Amino acid sequence: MGAVDELYTRFDKNLQAVNGNSWLAGKADAAGIIANAYKEAGVESACVYESELLKEIGVVKALREAGIEVFTDHIRLHAETAKGGISEAQCSIADLGSIVQLQDDIDGRLVAVMPEYYIGVVKISEMVDDYDAMFDKLCSLDPLPAFVGFITGPSRTADIECVSTVGVHGPLKLSVVVIADERRQRNG
Amino acid sequence: MANEALKQEIQSALSNKTLGRTLGTFCETYPEKRLKSYEGVDFEETRENIRRVKGYAADHIDEMIDEFTKNCTARGGNVFHAKSADEAMAYVRDLVKEKGVQTIVKSKSMASEEIHMNKVLGDDGVLVQETDLGEFIIALEGNTPVHMVMPALHLNKEQVADLFTDYTNEKNEPIISEEVKTARKVMREKFTHADMGVSGANVAVAETGTVFTMTNEGNGRMVGTLPKIHLYIFGIEKFVKSLSDARYIFKALPRNGTGQRLTSYLSLYTGATDVCLDKETDEKGPKEFYCVILDDPGRRQMLEDETFREIFDCIRCGACLDVCPAFALLGGHVYGSNVYTGGIGTLLSHFLVSEERAEQIQNICLQCGRCKEVCGGGLHIPEMIMKLRERSAELHPNPTYKFALDAVSDRKLFHSMLRIASVAQPAFMDGKPMMRHLPMFLSGLSEGRSLPKIAQVPFRDIFPMIPQDVKEPKGKIAIFTGCLLDFVYVDTAKAVIKDLNSIGYIVDMPMGQSCCGAPATYMGDRENAKKTAELNIGALEAEKYDYIVSACPTCTHQLKDYEQFFEDDPEMLAKAKELSEKCYDFCKLFHMLGGLSDEGDGREINITYHDSCHLKRSMGVYKEQRELLTHTKGITLTEMKESDNCCGFGGTYSIKFPEVAAPILERKIDHIQETGADMVAVDCPGCMMQISGGLDARDIPMDVKHTALIIAEKRGLM
Numbered sequence: 001m002g003a004v005d006e007l008y009t010r011f012d013k014n015l016q017a018v019n020g021n022s023w024l025a026g027k028a029d030a031a032g033i034i035a036n037a038y039k040e041a042g043v044e045s046a047c048v049y050e051s052e053l054l055k056e057i058g059v060v061k062a063l064r065e066a067g068i069e070v071f072t073d074h075i076r077l078h079a080e081t082a083k084g085g086i087s088e089a090q091c092s093i094a095d096l097g098s099i100v101q102l103q104d105d106i107d108g109r110l111v112a113v114m115p116e117y118y119i120g121v122v123k124i125s126e127m128v129d130d131y132d133a134m135f136d137k138l139c140s141l142d143p144l145p146a147f148v149g150f151i152t153g154p155s156r157t158a159d160i161e162c163v164s165t166v167g168v169h170g171p172l173k174l175s176v177v178v179i180a181d182e183r184r185q186r187n188g
Numbered sequence: 189m190a191n192e193a194l195k196q197e198i199q200s201a202l203s204n205k206t207l208g209r210t211l212g213t214f215c216e217t218y219p220e221k222r223l224k225s226y227e228g229v230d231f232e233e234t235r236e237n238i239r240r241v242k243g244y245a246a247d248h249i250d251e252m253i254d255e256f257t258k259n260c261t262a263r264g265g266n267v268f269h270a271k272s273a274d275e276a277m278a279y280v281r282d283l284v285k286e287k288g289v290q291t292i293v294k295s296k297s298m299a300s301e302e303i304h305m306n307k308v309l310g311d312d313g314v315l316v317q318e319t320d321l322g323e324f325i326i327a328l329e330g331n332t333p334v335h336m337v338m339p340a341l342h343l344n345k346e347q348v349a350d351l352f353t354d355y356t357n358e359k360n361e362p363i364i365s366e367e368v369k370t371a372r373k374v375m376r377e378k379f380t381h382a383d384m385g386v387s388g389a390n391v392a393v394a395e396t397g398t399v400f401t402m403t404n405e406g407n408g409r410m411v412g413t414l415p416k417i418h419l420y421i422f423g424i425e426k427f428v429k430s431l432s433d434a435r436y437i438f439k440a441l442p443r444n445g446t447g448q449r450l451t452s453y454l455s456l457y458t459g460a461t462d463v464c465l466d467k468e469t470d471e472k473g474p475k476e477f478y479c480v481i482l483d484d485p486g487r488r489q490m491l492e493d494e495t496f497r498e499i500f501d502c503i504r505c506g507a508c509l510d511v512c513p514a515f516a517l518l519g520g521h522v523y524g525s526n527v528y529t530g531g532i533g534t535l536l537s538h539f540l541v542s543e544e545r546a547e548q549i550q551n552i553c554l555q556c557g558r559c560k561e562v563c564g565g566g567l568h569i570p571e572m573i574m575k576l577r578e579r580s581a582e583l584h585p586n587p588t589y590k591f592a593l594d595a596v597s598d599r600k601l602f603h604s605m606l607r608i609a610s611v612a613q614p615a616f617m618d619g620k621p622m623m624r625h626l627p628m629f630l631s632g633l634s635e636g637r638s639l640p641k642i643a644q645v646p647f648r649d650i651f652p653m654i655p656q657d658v659k660e661p662k663g664k665i666a667i668f669t670g671c672l673l674d675f676v677y678v679d680t681a682k683a684v685i686k687d688l689n690s691i692g693y694i695v696d697m698p699m700g701q702s703c704c705g706a707p708a709t710y711m712g713d714r715e716n717a718k719k720t721a722e723l724n725i726g727a728l729e730a731e732k733y734d735y736i737v738s739a740c741p742t743c744t745h746q747l748k749d750y751e752q753f754f755e756d757d758p759e760m761l762a763k764a765k766e767l768s769e770k771c772y773d774f775c776k777l778f779h780m781l782g783g784l785s786d787e788g789d790g791r792e793i794n795i796t797y798h799d800s801c802h803l804k805r806s807m808g809v810y811k812e813q814r815e816l817l818t819h820t821k822g823i824t825l826t827e828m829k830e831s832d833n834c835c836g837f838g839g840t841y842s843i844k845f846p847e848v849a850a851p852i853l854e855r856k857i858d859h860i861q862e863t864g865a866d867m868v869a870v871d872c873p874g875c876m877m878q879i880s881g882g883l884d885a886r887d888i889p890m891d892v893k894h895t896a897l898i899i900a901e902k903r904g905l906m
Contacts, residue, residue, distance in 0.1 A: 018452070076464035080380060095228075096450050106413070106462040106472055113409045131450070135435040138456075144396050144431070146263065146461040150454035155406035157368060158446070159322035159340055160348055161206075162214045165368045168321060169375055170406020170452065 004124055007094050008178055011127060015097030015176060018153030019166045022097075022176040024124070030177050031062035034119055037175055038068055038084050043117055045069035046084025049108040053088050053179070054121060075107040085111035085171070089120040089151070091137065092176070095130040098152040099176055102145045109147060118171040120151065123181045191548045194522065198847060201518040207334065207342040208517070214341070215516035216830075221447030222507070222562070234439045235566045239501050241433035242425075242565065245394070246491060246500040252394040252427040253481060259397030263459020265477040272484045276421065277303040279480060284314055287417055287476075289383040291315045293375075295401070295408040296323060297388030298336075298504070298528070299421040299482045302540055305386070316386075317378045319407040321371050328355055334519040336506040336529060337445050342519055375407070385411035389422035390441060390504070391434045392479075398458040399479065400434060402441065402451045409453050416463050419478045424487055425500045437503050440564040444505035486539040495575050499535055501565030508532050508559035508569055513834045513852050514552050514845075523549050531559045531569045538576060547580045552848070554841050555710060556834035557805035574709070581712030590713065597716040599702035599723065606642060606675045638884040640676050640877055647674045647681040651697045654685055662692040662781075663734035668724070668771075670743035671703050672873035680873065680893075683900035684739050684774055690905055691783050695737070700727030704743040710841075718753040725750060725760065730767040739774040739896055741803035741872045747771045748807075773803055774896050775871055779812035788821025788902045795823055795898070796865035798856070798879060799832035800872035813871055813895045820902045828859040837878035853882045861888065868892040 008024045015022050023033050038046060048060055050072055063070045071078040079085065087108045089099035099120045103109055112118050128134050138148060155170030166172065201207060245252050257267040270276035280303070284292075292309065294300065294316055306316045318327045322339035326332065328351040333339030340348070345362040352360035352370050360370055387408060389399040399420050401408045412418055428434050442448040460477035464470065490496050509515045509530035520529030523545075528536040531553055538546035553573045560569055596602045647669055665688055673681040685695045705720035724747065730736060738744040748768045754760035772780070795817060804810045810832070818825050836842060836852030856879060860868055868883075870876045870892060880892035900906045 074467065074470045076470070077467040080376075098450060104462060106464050109409075109413050109461075110464070113406055113413055131439065132435065135432060139430070139432045143263075144398065144456070144458050146458050148456040148458075149409065150450065152450045152452050152454075155404065155452050157321050157405050159320070159325070159338060159405075160343075160345055160364045160367055161210050162338065162341065163364050165365055167372070168368055168405035168407070169319065169372055169379070169410050 004180055007127055007129075008124060008180075010094040011092060011097055011178065013097070014095060015153065018097055019156070020097060020153040020174045020176065022178055024178045024180055026180055027057050030057045030121065030179055031059045033177055034059055034086065035062040035066040035068065037119065038063065038117070039066055041117055041173065043068065043084040045071070045078070045082040046086060047071045047075045047079050047082045047107075047111045047115060049075065049087040049105070049111045051088040053123065054086070057121075057179070059086060059121075075110050079110050079114035083116045085115035085118045087111045087120065089122045089176075090126060091134060092122040092127045092178070093129075093131060093134050094127055096152055098150050100134060101147070101149040101151065102141070103149065104146045109149065112149070112151060113170050116167075116171060117173040117175075119175045119177060121177045121179060123179045125181050127178070194548050197522045198518060198845070201522050202847060202851070204342055204519075206344040206347070207519045210341050210344075211335075211516055211519055214338070215510055218447065218510045222443060222510075225443040225447045225449050229439060229443070231440070234436055235564055237436040238440060238503060238564060239498075239566050241428045241436060242501045244429055244433075245427040246425070246497065248429070249424055249427070249491065252429065253424065253483065255394035256392055256397055256427065256481070259395065260459055260479055261397070263397055264474055265397065265459045265479055267479045267481065269481050269483060273303045273482065276480050276482050276484075277305065277308055280305060280419065280421070281308060281312065283419070283478065284309060284312070284384070287383070289314060289417065291317065291378070291382045292384045292386055293317050293319050293378050293382040293411050293415065294386040295388070295403060295411045296320050297386055297421050299388060299423050300386060302482065303421070305421070317375075317382070319375050319378065319411060320403070321368065321405060324371060324375070325351060328352075332521065333529070334521055335509060336504060336520070336533070342521070379410040379414050382415045384417040384419060385415040386419045386421065387411055389420055389426050391428055391437050392422055392426045393429075393431050393434055394427055395430045396458055398431065398456050400438070400454065400456055402438070402454050404446075404448075404452045406453060409455055412455060412457060412461075413463070415475075416465060417476045417478070418457075419480065420457075421480045421482060423482045425502070441503050441505050444503075444507035444562060444564045484540070490539045496535065496539070496572055498565070498567050499532075499539070499572070501567055502532055502536075503564045505564045506530070507562040507564060511558040511562050513556060513558070513836070514554055514848055517848060517851055518552070522552065531573060532567070534576070535569065535572055546576060547584070550576045550580065551844055554801075554834050554836070554838035556801040556838065558801075558832075558834070561805060574712070577710075577712035578714050579712075582714070593708045593711060593713045593716045596703045596707055597705070597719045599700075602703060603646075606671070607646070638881045640880065642675050643678045645678070647678045648697065648699060650678060650682070654682060656685065656689050656694055658689050658692060658694050660692070661694045664694050664696060664732075665735045665737050665777075666728055666730075666733040667695050667697050668701055668704070668728065668736055668738040668743060668747060669697070670738060670740040670873070672877065673739055677873050677876065677894065679906075680739055680897045683894065683897040683906060684737060686900045686905040687774075687778055687783065687896055688737065690903065691778070691781055693734075693781065696733070698727045698729060702727070704740075704746040706742045706746040709746065714753075721750040721753045721764070722760070725763050725767055728767060730763065730770050733770065735777055736767060736771040737774055737777050738771065739871070739894060740874070741773050741800045741807065742874055744771060744773040745802045745806045773807060773809060773871065775803075775813040775816060776807070776809045778896075778899075779816060783899075784815060784819055785903075786819055786821060788823065789904060790821045792822055792824070793867060794826055794863075794865045795867045795869050796826050796828045796860055796863040797831060797869045798828070798835060798860070798875055800870065800875050801832075801834050803871050804832050813869070816895060816899060817869060820899060822902060823898075826863045826865050828863045828865075830859055835875045835878045837874045842878065853878060857882045857886060857888070860890070866890065867898075869895050869898055871895050
């Protein structure tokens, strides 16, 4: 198994353990996968916070072609009704199935927390092994972004009778598209 | 006696079926879930690091406050350093007024509860909305949290449905997934309209001015993303120096809290992030970001107190509650604080909420030590609770206890009382070997269990007649019997002699010995505890022996701990030290001196083993006795569930809280029966008394024996 496959497999397994799911995709296939996931989930409108990567893989175009209404501005307003939210997460952690937002921009934060179905897009080149590697990375950032958010699966609660229930105030469903952007150099 | 109101609250908690079921199930599954979440992570190393980084912050607290203030301010935040709860509340109140805030959404902030924010702002006409599902439910109920992490454990889905129906004026079905949807719908409206968000910090980083918040439901993120004003309130104990230091806390917090490797959301806010200022025009800009650092006199008092300073290392994970046998039965309401519950809650309440309340509730602790094993900050919770008990006994001595303890500490008086009791007891024995009923005020003692009879002839009178035929003795050992071996379990004491003789040691019994002093210690009576320590150090003359053996872990622990009484007396301290070093509990010593052997009568017997709290957790002995038993020919060892869970005896606990001790014992008996064993092996006479009493009261014909006696019998030494 190659380094990329091994890293992704670990990430996917850990994300599934917290009720999320993921796909490993090339840049050419990613947008199609997202559009398809929303079609299947019955998501008719989505807020997209467009990063360079999302522009490059053509998410907005693919969603519109699939008949899904897309908002790229007035996110705060539309996120109240749109069922989907998409953004790029800057990092991810294989050992936890977490994605990590290093995100000052309010729209990037809103799309990840308000809609019912959030899809995060991450580059495998930005995936770290474990929690400690992620903290080491955060410690090396100067300045630290005003907001850093670890997201590990959809929102959940066990507050009624200790019964684990997925989907409370944050997304009810969470998927991650891992872009196999380049062969990653593994450090040790 | 414990305060009547507390007793009533205990009764009410015990009769709440939902609480019993939910909490019971949670506490039963928690240890395994927690352990699993630590796969690949070294817990001991993690908590060592937590102690280190939090300890550093506590030692440099003023620097931490200044540095955080400087760095948060540089990133556009406003920091207020409040020197009291009132000052913090006044600041928040003025801020709310000045900004014209009408509605607030809040995600769990314990500090805001300490300053009674909801009440004060509510009286000003501001709507403060709890957004965490559990907190929301108890706010509707008008109650306080029953658990630090799961506040509404005491309510079932039917009760939640009724509360939601009343609140929404729509019929809510008692289906958990639907109730969660209702909460999302109701709260969404609050999030989008709130003028201000209030958060609690799990950690605050001085070097970067960052605050951390963990949540699962996503309410923490909504509070930090939507409102234009964001206020953090947290105590000075939340500081660490660097971002890197913060990592250790979040390694332990979710694993200890809920058995998760990480919660759904872990968010770091450094100064003022952007918000959407107007959703119609899509105007964006930095939010107004405020931090109130709560630095009240209670926290400073904690920091200055050598004994309690380590409370600062607490990470508020709640693990101490989840493993506490008393908490598993009672939940948090009996702890009486609307903020902190359980063992740690007792300590925090003392400094931060109410000393009076803490004085009553510290009695709920069994001193079993399970909390210490899992504590994320490595706090010595039972020892600190013991200190509270001591301080409370000094301030408000209980005359009944005092009289009893004075008697116990007077060897001659105590021993003559026991001798008289052995003659008087047949009246209560129904012709059976156990006493099932006790008269009047002592009746609590026999609730759910019978008591053993006091021996007609105490061990001290038999001892000189026991032949000790040891050729070429390897050494001389003094036996410390303690009250139960001397006056009740005489056979066990005899077995200890025979076992040690069989491996070449002569045993002597210094007759001046008396009660070890544990009862006085557990009642907080330091004066009598010290008196017995002096007496026993003098009587045992440790310098004359190779070892001191005790077959009661509570006594062993107490004897080993005598040094604490003589810190200012070098001569006594040296003697106490020698005693401590030479003193061992039976199985440990017997195993160490070569007692392990394959001998045995070969007669098949299925034995299950119950670990004593003191032997396992205070002295770390749990392998030796199992090896001794399993090597003996004929013995099959079948482990019971939760073998190291307290039996409910807890020294004097079963006298103070029989209603709590009884269900703890009940559970132990169930686990024993599930094994199908013929016999229960124990190493503590207190456990022996508790468990055999429980079995007898239920007419279960099963023997409970000390490991020493089992070995002696199977090897044909008796």
